[in-house]
Amino acid sequence: MATGDYKDKVVLVTGGAQGIGLGMAQAFGQAGAQVVLTDADEEAGREALQRLQDQKLKAIFIPGDVSAEHEVAALMEKVQEKHGRLDVLVNNAGIADPFAGKLEEMLMSEFDRILAVNLRGPMLCAKYALPLLRKAKHPAILNITSTRAFMSEPDTFAYSASKGGLEALTHSLAVSLAPDRIRVNAIAPGWIETGPWQKERERYEPQHTREDKEQHPVGRVGEPQDIAGAALFLCSENAGFITGQHLVVDGGMTVKMIYT
Template identity: 75%
Template sequence: MQSYYSSKVVLITGGAQGIGLGMAQAFAQAGAQVVITDLDQEAGQEALERLKGQNLTLTFIACDVSQEQQVQQLMAQVQEKFGRLDVLVNNAGIASPPRTPLAELPISEFDQVLGVNLRGPLLCSKYALPLLKKAAHPAILNITSTRAFMSEPNTFAYSASKGGLEALTHSLAISLGPKIRVNAISPGWIETGPWEKESKRYEPHHRPQDKAQHPVGRVGTPEDIARAALFLCSDQAGFITGQRLTIDGGMTVKMIYHDE
């Protein structure tokens, strides 16, 4: 991947922490010029320092991807600095307050989650188009979730937004091909503790039963997602578009009848 991504320009939304930061590090290690955008400016600055400590370069631009004008400004800055975009990773996402019963769910919170998780990828894809068309083999990667096709109780907004993003993925693939390939990764349980900003960072602890829910015997890491992202956005995946790759250690195909 080192030779393929050398000098490629990669934009990752929600790239300051968690899975996004894991992907940013992987693309940078592969030689790409990586731009991350995030609403959390503190996390963005920490991400810059973290990768700088590994002799990796990173550009941070603050942006709320649910706001059209901010997305337009983001792409204008990418245009000014790099002149093109090879890979757009729509990773930014928020979750509604966990397990809020439907009768108590504030519709404003539902709208906010869909604004970031679904409207955001559409806006970013729309305004990145002129930049992507300048690249030789451009790609868009959407980070969805296994919550798109399975749920815990009372997770309406997050599940609906990720399900919508799954559908948006194949719609974009059909609409933007053959020039631009569009795929998705659906992560399962990914442990992001070591990849959070310092004030939120924690040491992971997983019970035996947590690991046992996964046929591979462990919980996932951002590195697991990053390796797949490098593949799907490269020329090695040139015949793959409109697809979703589930990365969950086999959790969604295991039948569980009781708490193991």
């Protein structure tokens, strides 16, 4: 992956301690950025920070829940104290399990919690990061949505609704923040295998069947590095004419017709 493009830029990755978030944090760090990780899981956050520091990357970890307004405000105050500005905000934190059970069995508290993290969280982060982003020369916000914003398996109400809302929030923020020169885009991942990118006690070696691989036109399941590559591009000056858009990164899975 290319390095140097983000030299001395400050990049905040929410939900950056595991999975796709950790993959993006590592990629931004390898490209020269000063990475700020935030995550509600402090154990995972400490492990992730050590993982990046072992690679001689510049990073700090600040624990926090993106759905809690006072914690987001405190997070941005700490970024201000440490760096004085923010070049890139990556809204990645989310409750990843899309399955909520049958509609009549679903607790509204579960629905509300998923929306609070997956949709309210990015909105709060954008709001409180705004003063810091305004100080950057080429500021950008990247929202991590999902192909489930456009298609669903049964009983994925809250997750699909939250990611669909985040897609809409992306173009709304892009238009609203244009006077501040802040570009806002989204990546919609498909099936991304995060087993090797979990904290140590939850890490596992993935086993994918031939069918798992062949339902992707590219012939494999995705990896965090696939999302990281797209993130590096969309948040860079090379994408300076792109805002309010989403990029589907799913190995072609959502364009392949499947007959049963």
